[in-house]
Amino acid sequence: MKNFLFSSFLLLALAAMVISCKDDVIADPNQPTGTFTSQRTGTFVAQNGTASAGTAQIGTDENGDQFVKLGSDFTSTFATGTLTIYLSKGATYMADPGNGNPTLRLLGVVRAGGEQYFKVTTPVTSDFNYVILWCGSASIPFGNAPLN
Amino acid sequence: MRNLILTLAVLFPALVWGQSGWVKSKGEFFVKTDAFLFLAKNYYTPLETQLTTSQFQQFTLHVYGEYGLGHRLAIQGYFPLLRVNRFETTKAVAGIGDLRVELKYALIEGKFPVAISIAPEFPTGRANAFAENKSIPNDGIYLPTGDGEFNVWTTLAASHGFGKYYVSAYTSYDLRTSYKGQAFRQLYQVGAELGYHPTSKLWLQLKYRVQGSFGESKYPDLGFVRGDATQFNGLNIGAWYEATEHIGFSAEIGSGIPFPLALRNIYGAPFYGLGVTWKGKR
Numbered sequence: 001m002k003n004f005l006f007s008s009f010l011l012l013a014l015a016a017m018v019i020s021c022k023d024d025v026i027a028d029p030n031q032p033t034g035t036f037t038s039q040r041t042g043t044f045v046a047q048n049g050t051a052s053a054g055t056a057q058i059g060t061d062e063n064g065d066q067f068v069k070l071g072s073d074f075t076s077t078f079a080t081g082t083l084t085i086y087l088s089k090g091a092t093y094m095a096d097p098g099n100g101n102p103t104l105r106l107l108g109v110v111r112a113g114g115e116q117y118f119k120v121t122t123p124v125t126s127d128f129n130y131v132i133l134w135c136g137s138a139s140i141p142f143g144n145a146p147l148n
Numbered sequence: 149m150r151n152l153i154l155t156l157a158v159l160f161p162a163l164v165w166g167q168s169g170w171v172k173s174k175g176e177f178f179v180k181t182d183a184f185l186f187l188a189k190n191y192y193t194p195l196e197t198q199l200t201t202s203q204f205q206q207f208t209l210h211v212y213g214e215y216g217l218g219h220r221l222a223i224q225g226y227f228p229l230l231r232v233n234r235f236e237t238t239k240a241v242a243g244i245g246d247l248r249v250e251l252k253y254a255l256i257e258g259k260f261p262v263a264i265s266i267a268p269e270f271p272t273g274r275a276n277a278f279a280e281n282k283s284i285p286n287d288g289i290y291l292p293t294g295d296g297e298f299n300v301w302t303t304l305a306a307s308h309g310f311g312k313y314y315v316s317a318y319t320s321y322d323l324r325t326s327y328k329g330q331a332f333r334q335l336y337q338v339g340a341e342l343g344y345h346p347t348s349k350l351w352l353q354l355k356y357r358v359q360g361s362f363g364e365s366k367y368p369d370l371g372f373v374r375g376d377a378t379q380f381n382g383l384n385i386g387a388w389y390e391a392t393e394h395i396g397f398s399a400e401i402g403s404g405i406p407f408p409l410a411l412r413n414i415y416g417a418p419f420y421g422l423g424v425t426w427k428g429k430r
Contacts, residue, residue: 049195051368079369081278081289083304136281137235137289138191139202 030108030119034062036069042131042145044048050077054113056131058087058120066120068107068131075113076133076142083110084136085118087128091144104132160409167318167339169261169307171254174218175430180423181229182398186206188417194371196410201290203236204415208245220257224250224265231273233291238281243274243293260308267301275327290373296373297332314343330367333377336360349391355384360409371413379407379412388425398423 038059046052054074060066068087076083086093089103096102105128107118133142172178185207191199209230216222228245250267273294281287305318317340324332339357346352361377370376386400402419404411 042346043228048197048199049193049368049371077369079290079371080373084284106284109284127175135283135289136287137238137279138204139237140199 019108022046030117032061032065032067032117032119036041036061036067036117038069040126040129040147042076042134042147044076044131044143044145046076046085046143050142052076052133056145056147058147066123068120069116070110070114070116070118072115074115076110078110078112080135081137083142084108084134085110086132086134087120087124088130088132088144089127090108091130093132093134093141153187167265167303167305167320168316168341169221169256169263169305171257171261171263172214172216172222174216176216176428177214177430178425178427179211179213180398180425181209181211182421182423184363184419184421185325186415186417186419188415190416192411192414192416194365194368194377194413196412201235202256204417205232205234205236205240207232212317214252220254222252224252224267226250228273228293231293233293234279235289235291236285237367238279238288241274241277241279241291241293243277245273246270246294247272247419250301250303260306262304263304265301265305267303269299269301271296292373295375296327297325299332300353312345314341314345316341316343327370327374330370332370332374333361333363333365335377335385336362349389351388351390351411353384353386353388355382355386357382358409361412375413377412378414379409380414381407381409381411386421390425394426394428396425396427398425 036059038057041055041057042052044052044056055071056071058066059069083109087105087107094103105120105122105124107120129147131145131147133144135142188204189200193199202403208228210226210228212226214224224288226248229244231245232242234240235406246269248267248269250265252262252263252265254263256262271294273292275292275294275296276290277292278288279291300323301320303318303320305316307314307316320337322335324334326332337357337359339355342354344352358381360379365377381404383403383405384400386398388398390396390397400421404416
């Protein structure tokens with residue numbers, strides 16, 4: 001009897017969890033809301049023998065939030081691991097952590113080619129005119145795309 | 149000068165011992181355990197460009213053994229018991245390396261011995277060890293402890309001893325296979341070793357070897373992580389002190405020179421090794 005009551009309670013608890021999860025739809029903060037409108041665009045130039053290529057765009061969604069979009073033609077060398085992607089005020093990665101890296105904005109980690117969005121959590125001005133692909137582990141640039 | 153004299157190390161070090169024409173007689177054995185450490189920032193890409201990277205650090209503990217089977221045959225084995233890889237920016241990854249088992253046959257015995265050996269190498273190491281970046285979550289780099297493929301080395305070696313010296317020369321061919329359907333380029337090595345016996349307990353050794361590859365890569369992704377087409381010219385200086393009849397100690401420093409081949413897919417770094425040896429007859 002004790003076992004039956006315990007099993008029934010477990011089943012009810014599981015059912016409640018499933019129903020509650022079904023209702024909680026969490027929006028992906030890295031996906032734009034509505035239509036993405038491109039403001040500037042660029043094409044990746046490969047560095048250090050990598051396969052970086054494809055397009056990058058910066059623009060806004062319908063909420064006015066800023067995003068960087070990598071196009072469906074985007075690719076790079078992922079056999080070595082993941083890459084980090086930055087908005088930068090120049091083609092060269094210039095870290096200055098003591099001063100809060102004023103010329104760089106980390107957007108996220110890239111694991112594969114193809115279309116993907118990265119939300120710019122702290123909006124940038126037009127002088128952030130490059131998207132940089134950076135191998136953060138080896139500290140090697142994999143490519144950059146000038147935004148025009 | 150910095151670019152003329154380089155010390156070398158690679159993600160998957162090639163042989164750290166020399167090859168000779170001598171084959172252990174039945175029951176004779178030799179075992180060597182050694183540890184190597186290097187720290188490197190200069191990387192030569194498969195396109196021969198020199199890059200400065202975050203510091204790459206590798207510690208390896210090897211065991212190497214030879215045993216005479218009789219009838220001109222000996223078995224040799226090499227096993228990286230522990231390999232620890234990291235960049236200064238990442239956490240460390242550790243694992244065993246690739247096991248190599250070698251069967252050696254004396255073609256000619258006597259004053260000018262010549263031997264041939266076949267050595268399959270099994271992908272026992274961690275082919276996908278992923279080192280996580282210490283400061284950026286979810287970012288990282290593959291630093292495998294093995295290359296993930298089965299390959300076979302074939303070696304022809306000859307030696308000659310005279311007075312307090314010996315000299316050996318060898319050539320090897322590495323038949324590489326593939327990783328996930330991507331074919332590696334075949335490798336070759338040519339090397340020579342000069343030994344000097346200044347006292348009854350001490351050996352000094354100078355080893356030179358060249359490793360090259362054949363053809364152009366069809367799969368650039370095999371480069372850094374899988375060690376495809378690693379090319380170098382290496383010079384090692386070693387000393388081996390026989391403390392007792394059975395136990396000895398060794399020390400080695402590896403160096404590279406920029407000719408005749410250009411350096412490809414390799415880190416240049418100080419490369420030091422210390423070892424303990426055990427030899428005898430059963």
